[in-house]
Amino acid sequence: LFKSFPFSLLASRSSLLSIAFTTLIWSVCAVSAADPAxxxxxxxxxxxxxxxxxxxxxxxxxxxxxxxxxELFFNLANTYVQRGDKGQAILNYQxxxxxxxxxxxxxxxxxxxxxxxxxxxPESIRFALGYYSQFFLWGTVVSGWLAILGLxxxxxxxxxxxARLVLFVAIPLFLVxxxxxAWIGPGNRSNKLAFTIRAPIDIRFGPGRSARVIxxxxxxxxxxxxxxxxxxxxxEIEDGASGWVPTETVDTIVPx
Amino acid sequence: xxxxxxLFLFAVSAQATSLPVTRVRANLSQLTTGPGExxxxxxxxxxxxxxxxxxxxxxxxxxxxxxxxxRLQNDGGQIRITTFFSYTIISDHEGSFxxxxxxxxxxxxxxQTGALTLKVLHRDAGKTNPxxxxxxxxxxxxxxxxxxxxxxxxxxxxxxxxxxxxxxxPYPQGQYPIIDGDGFVTTRYPEPVDKMVEIDGKAYHVxxxxxxxxxxxxxxxTIRSAYQEFLVQLPASxxxxxxxxxxxxxxxxxxxxxxxxxxxxxxxxxxxLPDSGRPVDFSGAIGTFSLESSVQPSAGKVGxxxxxxxxxxxxxxFDRVQAPSLNNTxxxxxxxxxxxTDDLDDVGLNAVKExxxxxxxxxxxxxxxxxxFSFFDPTQEKYVTVTSPxxxxxxxxxxxxxxxxxxxxxxxxxxxxxxxxxxxxDSKLYNLSTFxxxxxxFVPRGFWWWQIGPALVLLALFAQLWRRYRVGQNSDxxxxxxxxxxxxxxxxxxxxxxxxxxxxxxxxxxxALRHSTLSSILPLEEIVQLPDLTSELRTKLDDLLRKxxxxxxxxxxxxxxxxxxxxxKATIRAWEAAA
Numbered sequence: 001l002f003k004s005f006p007f008s009l010l011a012s013r014s015s016l017l018s019i020a021f022t023t024l025i026w027s028v029c030a031v032s033a034a035d036p037a038x039x040x041x042x043x044x045x046x047x048x049x050x051x052x053x054x055x056x057x058x059x060x061x062x063x064x065x066x067x068x069x070x071e072l073f074f075n076l077a078n079t080y081v082q083r084g085d086k087g088q089a090i091l092n093y094q095x096x097x098x099x100x101x102x103x104x105x106x107x108x109x110x111x112x113x114x115x116x117x118x119x120x121x122p123e124s125i126r127f128a129l130g131y132y133s134q135f136f137l138w139g140t141v142v143s144g145w146l147a148i149l150g151l152x153x154x155x156x157x158x159x160x161x162x163a164r165l166v167l168f169v170a171i172p173l174f175l176v177x178x179x180x181x182a183w184i185g186p187g188n189r190s191n192k193l194a195f196t197i198r199a200p201i202d203i204r205f206g207p208g209r210s211a212r213v214i215x216x217x218x219x220x221x222x223x224x225x226x227x228x229x230x231x232x233x234x235x236e237i238e239d240g241a242s243g244w245v246p247t248e249t250v251d252t253i254v255p256x
Numbered sequence: 257x258x259x260x261x262x263l264f265l266f267a268v269s270a271q272a273t274s275l276p277v278t279r280v281r282a283n284l285s286q287l288t289t290g291p292g293e294x295x296x297x298x299x300x301x302x303x304x305x306x307x308x309x310x311x312x313x314x315x316x317x318x319x320x321x322x323x324x325x326x327r328l329q330n331d332g333g334q335i336r337i338t339t340f341f342s343y344t345i346i347s348d349h350e351g352s353f354x355x356x357x358x359x360x361x362x363x364x365x366x367x368q369t370g371a372l373t374l375k376v377l378h379r380d381a382g383k384t385n386p387x388x389x390x391x392x393x394x395x396x397x398x399x400x401x402x403x404x405x406x407x408x409x410x411x412x413x414x415x416x417x418x419x420x421x422x423x424x425x426p427y428p429q430g431q432y433p434i435i436d437g438d439g440f441v442t443t444r445y446p447e448p449v450d451k452m453v454e455i456d457g458k459a460y461h462v463x464x465x466x467x468x469x470x471x472x473x474x475x476x477x478t479i480r481s482a483y484q485e486f487l488v489q490l491p492a493s494x495x496x497x498x499x500x501x502x503x504x505x506x507x508x509x510x511x512x513x514x515x516x517x518x519x520x521x522x523x524x525x526x527x528x529l530p531d532s533g534r535p536v537d538f539s540g541a542i543g544t545f546s547l548e549s550s551v552q553p554s555a556g557k558v559g560x561x562x563x564x565x566x567x568x569x570x571x572x573x574f575d576r577v578q579a580p581s582l583n584n585t586x587x588x589x590x591x592x593x594x595x596x597t598d599d600l601d602d603v604g605l606n607a608v609k610e611x612x613x614x615x616x617x618x619x620x621x622x623x624x625x626x627x628x629f630s631f632f633d634p635t636q637e638k639y640v641t642v643t644s645p646x647x648x649x650x651x652x653x654x655x656x657x658x659x660x661x662x663x664x665x666x667x668x669x670x671x672x673x674x675x676x677x678x679x680x681x682d683s684k685l686y687n688l689s690t691f692x693x694x695x696x697x698f699v700p701r702g703f704w705w706w707q708i709g710p711a712l713v714l715l716a717l718f719a720q721l722w723r724r725y726r727v728g729q730n731s732d733x734x735x736x737x738x739x740x741x742x743x744x745x746x747x748x749x750x751x752x753x754x755x756x757x758x759x760x761x762x763x764x765x766x767x768a769l770r771h772s773t774l775s776s777i778l779p780l781e782e783i784v785q786l787p788d789l790t791s792e793l794r795t796k797l798d799d800l801l802r803k804x805x806x807x808x809x810x811x812x813x814x815x816x817x818x819x820x821x822x823x824x825k826a827t828i829r830a831w832e833a834a835a
Contacts, residue, residue: 068694099694116591134700145710152717156724186698200579200595209575210441210470216595254696 036067047075052082063255070096070103077109086117087197090220091251094195098188098253101131117199117219124238126184127222133187139177146170194225194235194250201250203243207232214243223250278304280360281600282369284345285449286464287411288377288400291350293453295374296322297343302336304362309341314355317374318346347376370571370606375400392419392490395519397482399469403525408542408634409443409468409573409605410524414482416517420452420459427487427514433465437479439526443468446602468603470573471526483518533639535630537581542632543572543605547580547644551624556617558653564590564615566627566644567608574607580627583643588625589616619655622648732774740765751821753807759824760804763797763831793834796827 043058059076077092093110096103129136150166157163199219204211207229215237217223223235228247235250236242278301285296297319299310312319322342329336347353355372377400398413414433418424426432432445449464465484471477492511529542549566556562568577579593593611600606615625624647633640695701740762747758760780768777783789784797803819 068696070694095696098696116589133698137698137700137703141707145707145714149710149714149717152714152721156717156720189696189698200593202575208441210443212444213575213597218594 036062036065040072044075047079047082050082052079055079056083068095068099068255070100070106073099074103074106074109077106081109081113085197086113087195087199087219088251089113090117091195091197091253094188094220094253095255097131114220127188127238129180129184130187130190130193133181133184133189136177136181136184136187140174140181143170143174143177147174188253190224191252191254192225193253194223194233195253196221196223196245196249197251198249201245203235203237203241203245205243207234207244211244214241217245225250225252278302278362278365278367279598280304280362280367280369281606282355282358282372283601284355284372284374285451287373287413287466288375288398289347291348291376292346295345296451297345297355297372299341299343299358299360299369301339301341301360301362301367304339304367305337306339306341307361310358310360312343312355312358314345314353316347316349316351316353317355318348319355320344345374347374350376352376370569370600372601372606392422393417393424393486393488393515393517395483395517397479397519397522399479399522399524401524403527404471405527405529405542405632405634406471406474407529407540407573407576408632409470411603411605412442412467412469414465414467414484414519416463416465416484416486417453417455417460418463418486418488420461421491422461423489423510424461424463424486426463427485431485433482433484435469435479435482437477437521439472439475439477440479441470441472443470443603443605466603468605469524471524474526474528477524477526478521479523480521481518483516485514485516488513488515529632530637530639535639535641537628538630538632538639539578540576541568541572541574541578541630542576542634543570544633544635545570545572545577545629545631545642547627547629547642549624549627549644549647551615551647551649554624554647555650556652558617558619558651558655561591561614561616562649564613564625565610566593566613566625567610568629569608571606572631574604574609577609577629577631579611580629580644583626583628584623587618587621587623589618590614590625591616617649617651617653619651620653621651624649729772729774733769736765736769736774736777740769747821747824753804755821755824756800756804756807756819759800759828762828763800766828766832790834793830796830800824800827 039058039062043055046055046058056079059072059079062072073092073096077089080089080092090110090113093106096106146166147170150163150170153160153163196217196219201217202213203215203217204213223237225233225235227234231247232244233247233250234242234244280301282297282299289295309321309324320343322344325340327338353374357371358369360367394417396415399410401410404410435442445465445467451462453460453462489510489512546569547566548569552563566580574597582588582590591614593613595611597607597609626646627644628641630639630641743758743762747755750758764777764780767783768774780801784794
């Protein structure tokens with residue numbers, strides 16, 4: 001019996017050793033990998049104890065593990081507020097809003113913070129719609145499918161009123177959501193969207209401090225990052241003007 | 257007429273009131289000159305009506321008013337009026353002369369230019385290329401300083417001389433000189449100044465480019481040369497006797513060519529900024545600066561926003577001038593600033609940088625915000641911190657309770673304790689219910705998998721459509737085959753004239769089945785016309801048609817002979833065999 005396949009493997013001493021070693025490594029890895037829930041609780045605790053540096057580090061650890069959520073960005077932004085880094089705070093409130101545009105606490109805090117740095121300007125319609133870019137994507141796709149399926153169904157059952165009703169709803173919806181999608185593109189989920197995290201920032205004609213200043217920007221101003229060339233980044237602001245800013249003064253909405 | 261006049265008056269007054277801010281600035285045509293060589297001073301008043309030429313005087317300089325001119329410009333639909341006052345300045349001896357700020361009266365207001373410095377050097381001092389009066393063109397680089405600090409802007413001049421008989425223009429147009437060297441940056445070039453000079457009794461045009469040079473690191477900054485390309489027309493020797501073609505050529509006697517005019521090199525010693533005494537808020541500003549401030553309105557209540565403007569004026573590297581910091585932080589909350597820089601000279605070294613804040617008084621006070629600004633003064637070689645004059649204000653009301661957020665001040669989500677302009681945020685911590693990573697990308701996770709469902713439904717619908725088409729095709733064929741069998745049976749039984757109609761129909765059905773024209777069956781009359789039938793078959797089919805028509809449509813029973821069943825079958829078989 002012991003000469004049959006599985007038992008013969010077990011009977012070999014070297015095989016047994018290698019299995020034991022693998023099991024040991026596996027369990028060590030499992031223990032050493034931090035539990036995200038534990039890290040989250042520790043970060044919250046550090047925040048409560050006003051140890052903002054530690055809280056920041058723990059939240060950043062969760063971020064580096066890709067544990068993105070609106071609550072994480074919200075708490076991280078609060079930590080930045082406490083540490084006096086308003087630029088990063090604005091950016092992280094914006095991130096929370098990208099994940100949930102209706103997240104009222106983030107909206108309120110962002111409004112308050114932006115007001116406090118004197119950059120409270122009405123956001124453009126395109127920027128406001130940009131939070132809902134995924135909604136428009138889904139709207140276009142779903143209405144597009146409904147229109148195609150409605151047409152196919154109408155070809156099968158030419159007398160079907162249901163197919164006519166579906167087409168009556170789906171085609172205008174497809175046109176509207178499709179047009180909006182074409183206009184805003186990825187919106188605020190674009191990996192080119194960035195915000196100023198230092199202020200004031202001089203936006204310049206060329207990548208150098210001696211280049212002429214086009215405009216000076218405050219904190220939390222949205223930019224479109226066109227190109228990053230080392231210490232300088234080429235970006236475009238909302239009114240279409242483009243110029244160079246130091247790379248460390250801006251950060252993208254999509255965490256890097 | 258009266259209403260038209262009033263309307264005109266209104267339009268004129270509206271235009272006058274919408275005029276932009278008045279600006280006054282002064283410029284020297286050259287920063288350096290030689291003893292006895294004149295330099296032009298130009299005072300520019302934009303959008304204002306100055307009372308007259310301002311008085312300009314400076315110790316050691318002979319300054320003479322030389323004239324006034326006015327320029328009207330349409331600036332984006334708005335008329336801009338610029339008045340220029342020109343002065344000629346001469347000094348008989350060498351030295352560095354300061355022209356103090358010039359006061360210009362414009363209407364009820366008085367404006368002031370920045371101070372200007374003119375260096376009068378010995379003819380060869382500071383020049384990198386000895387003037388060569390035997391050449392039709394040459395270049396000259398002038399750096400009036402031998403040393404500077406890292407980050408300090410040193411004004412420079414690039415002069416390109418051309419014999420008065422030489423026509424020239426920068427080539428390509430709009431091209432600015434290139435300075436060959438490392439370890440420095442230059443500021444932008446304003447439009448070059450063109451003037452006439454006399455060197456050793458010979459007249460020259462000189463094109464002067466001004467800029468400023470900023471050393472990037474300590475050490476010797478060596479400029480190897482600077483050059484600019486020009487397109488020139490030089491006088492050329494004529495052939496004698498002249499060729500008739502040459503006489504008609506307008507460029508005869510001139511040689512047109514593209515040349516590179518090069519200056520000599522220079523070395524400037526760049527010194528590091530001292531570490532000792534460097535203020536914490538030093539932002540890299542090097543020069544001589546002063547602060548001015550104003551608060552509008554000067555009276556208000558605690559929590560009510562006011563406008564506060566602090567201006568940094570002077571001479572230096574304004575691109576490194578950052579917002580001054582607030583001294584009396586307990587009294588005021590600052591929001592902003594918005595920044596605007598107005599250059600007072602062409603190069604941007606003499607300027608006013610204005611920081612405009614919205615300020616909120618946190619408690620009752622009679623002192624406006626006090627700002628401080630630190631810079632390095634290269635003439636004194638030390639760091640200087642200046643404070644803005646404190647404006648007198650009258651703020652009343654109870655002090656704000658808190659000016660900084662604390663983690664305990666949590667409330668309902670979105671609810672904030674509203675102290676005006678405060679940084680209060682909702683510091684409530686939210687617990688994550690799940691750690692499932694949210695997707696930050698534009699295309700949601702699983703997006704393409706979700707498309708499989710409707711795609712399958714669409715496939716099913718297409719399959720249904722195809723099936724229906726095929727079934728429809730088959731049902732027609734089946735119906736015709738059944739009819740054909742039935743007709744054959746009837747033909748076998750019938751001897752009457754009806755058999756003629758049956759035979760005709762059988763040929764038509766056979767044709768439809770063979771050519772898959774199931775839904776529209778061709779009548780025999782058209783089948784007979786088909787070109788690919790043999791003549792024998794066509795004759796038989798014609799005969800069949802004729803007999804059928806005679807049997808059914810002639811009206812006389814005696815005129816036709818019913819063919820036998822076998823004859824008809826033979827005709828049909830002949831058709832089938834031929835088909």
